[in-house]
Amino acid sequence: MMNPRYSTRAILRLYQSATVREVRSFNTRVAASPYATRRQQHFTRSILLVAGVGSLATTLQWLIDDKIFEEVHAEEPVTPAEIKFEPARKKPSSKEENRDIISSQHLQVKKSWENPGIYAWGSNSGRVVAPESSESFIKTPRRLSFFDGLLLRDLKLDRKFGAAITDKGDLMQWGTEFSPECKRPVVTLKGKNLESLAVSRDRIIALSKDGKTYSVPVSQSEQEEGPKPLEETWIPFWKSRSSISYRRLQPKGLGWGEKVSNIAGGLEHVLLLTSKGRLFSAASGSEDFPNKGQLGIPGLTWTTRPQGPYDMCHEISTLRGFNIKHISAGDYHSLAADSEGRVFSFGDNSHGQLGLDFNPDFAIIDVPSLIPIQNLYAGTDQVPRVTGIAAGGKNSYFTVDATKIAGREDDTASTRSLGKVTADTWSCGQGIWGSLGNGRWTHVQGIPTKIPALSGLFEYDERTKKSVPIRLSRISVGATHASAVMGNVTSVHASERGTENDINWGADILFFGNNEFYQLGTGKRNNVSHPTYIQPLDFQAERQAREREEHRFQLTPRKKVNINGRSVSMEQRVECGRGVTAVYSGV
Structure with missing residues (x-):
């Protein structure tokens, strides 16, 4: 078990309040302690684990990005929609038409x-x-x-x-009330x-x-x-x-x-x-x-x-x-x-x-x-x-x-x-x-x-x-x-003498x-009040x-x-x- 004298909380308090000379002295004492070797091994394993996880994440991200890149560039370019114009109406043959x-x-x-x-x-x-x-x-x-x-x-x-x-x-006259047979x-x-x-x-x-x-x-x-x-x-x-x-x-x-x-x-x-x-x-x-x-x-x-x-x-x-x-x-x-x-x-x-x-x-x-x-x-x-x-x-x-x-x-x-x-x-x-x-x-x-x-x-x-x-x-x-x-106002006087409009x-x-x-x-069957x-x-x-x-x-x-x-x-x-x-x- 780790020496309570060198717990993580104590180390943090020391680093926050100690001077540079005191920190160097503390590091020297820790290195000389019987737990130094074990802590160094634990620290080394942590570094390697973090490095491995980071490498794996980077590889996966590269593969995903590369796949997306391939899919994006594998698609055909979008063809613009063709603009269709309304066909010209038949030219009227007369004013009346x-x-x-x-x-x-x-x-x-x-x-x-x-x-x-x-x-x-x-x-x-x-x-x-x-x-x-x-x-x-x-x-x-x-x-x-x-x-x-x-x-x-x-x-x-x-x-x-x-x-x-x-x-x-x-x-x-007509209707069934007039005659049932009347059509x-x-x-x-x-x-x-x-x-x-x-x-x-x-x-x-x-x-x-x-x-x-x-x-x-x-x-x-x-x-x-x-x-x-x-x-x-x-x-x-x-x-x-x-x-x-x-x-x-x-x-x-x-x-x-x-x-x-x-x-x-x-x-x-x-x-x-x-x-x-x-x-x-x-x-x-x-x-x-x-x-x-x-x-x-x-x-x-x-x-x-x-x-x-x-x-x-x-x-x-x-x-x-x-x-x-x-x-x-x-x-x-x-x-x-x-x-x-x-x-x-x-x-x-x-x-x-x-x-x-x-x-x-x-x-x-x-x-x-x-x-x-x-x-x-x-x-x-x-x-x-x-x-x-x-x-x-x-x-x-x-x-x-x-x-x-x-x-x-x-x-x-x-x-x-x-x-x-x-x-x-x-x-x-x-x-x-x-x-x-x-x-x-x-x-x-x-x-x-x-x-x-x-x-x-x-x-x-x-x-x-x-x-x-x-x-x-x-x-x-x-x-x-x-x-x-x-x-x-109504109008019923349009004639050939007038304009086409x-x-x-x-x-x-x-x-x-x-x-x-x-x-x-x-x-429809709904009633209408307006x-x-x-x-x-x-x-x-x-x-x-x-x-x-x-x-x-x-x-x-x-x-x-x-x-x-x-x-x-x-x-x-x-x-x-x-x-x-x-x-x-x-x-």
Whole structure:
């Protein structure tokens, strides 16, 4: 064992504190000690061991580095990627071909003129959107081949039946509710010069150009088996039986030259607006009499109705003198707007669809009530005026022009904005499916809520050289979804006299709400609470012209064009029904 006098710790302390002479003396004593030889041998072995380990590590490191070096230098040098340039596009042979390439909107407008007809999508449980197909859903727009090349005056769709008015004024029907065996549209009511339609749960209300209103059963068997009224013929004082059963809805007490000019209907009722601004209502179904106040007649029920036909017309006397200009109807509620921009609502308010606060004790309001639209702009120095209304299912929509006026604290600089008009869109009712369009999923919305995507929009008009508000030209409302057609600046005047970059473009259209049956046309099934665009109807034509580029669908505005050798004024229109949607060529 090592002498404690010369332990490692003692040696270290000595070296740290001793002088040079003392260290040399200590080394001499250690060398002369009996343990010196042994310590020297141990030290020599340690040196050799360390040297051996170092040599081995150096050798291994050399071998590893050499291997890596060999591997690195054994690889082929990386070849630079070849730069590929996009092949030059085919040079257009004409101005029109160049327009098709550079503009999706121009191509869509052109195709709508060349191939008028109907595109439909959504639920096909009643063989309405695809009569010859057994598919349950049509996920994206598909053409109804029967209507290729045809123009329509109006179109209304339900999941179980469809109804359309041809450009000659005849009624066409199809769907399983019309006939389980029917696989193509059939002309039913002829020679009445029909102009517009409204549909209830089991009947079709048709308005002719001369103001006559017809109530036609949806079922083909009822049309054949029901009572058929006498009709005037071309022979004086001679009448004959109609080919199908129908009823006439005739408001009483119309003035000289006054006639029914517009109709709108729900599941059980119909509104009839006259050319003098008077409003009538009537039952429009065969199964249930309206009992939710949607007729606008206080206390009117099945038991209290006056003597006469169950579907007799009743004048809404509360609105007499207001000069009603617009009407619309949901499933069980009604809207009416007058020439001054005031809106009245009546009927079912269980989800706030009347634009009034929901009260469980008064869920039904059978008297037309004024909606306080001005409260929506309290404190904004804007004066609102309703320009349009729409209703469907359990929802209502209002388009408003809000005009800037001088406020109390406005200075001279702010007077530049006086008279500025902002166009807004408001909604109320049931929003659990996203049909409020405001990005929220609300069960009951009594106070109207603004739709941000459709409000406060402006664009620059090249013709007037000023910024103009973008209004909505139309809102089509189904049972749980809706579409909004923007009133943006459009152009349909491109011709050979213009440049190759002079193009046509149409109106933007957005969809929102329930998508259970793929009725929004997005190709997906998720509900949408924000208004959204969809792909063009004729997507194959888009791919051929622009390969993989994506564009949005636009509606073609009204234009006089040549169709099948005759000049007609036509436009594209959208129709949202109960779980189905269609776009058709209208005259």
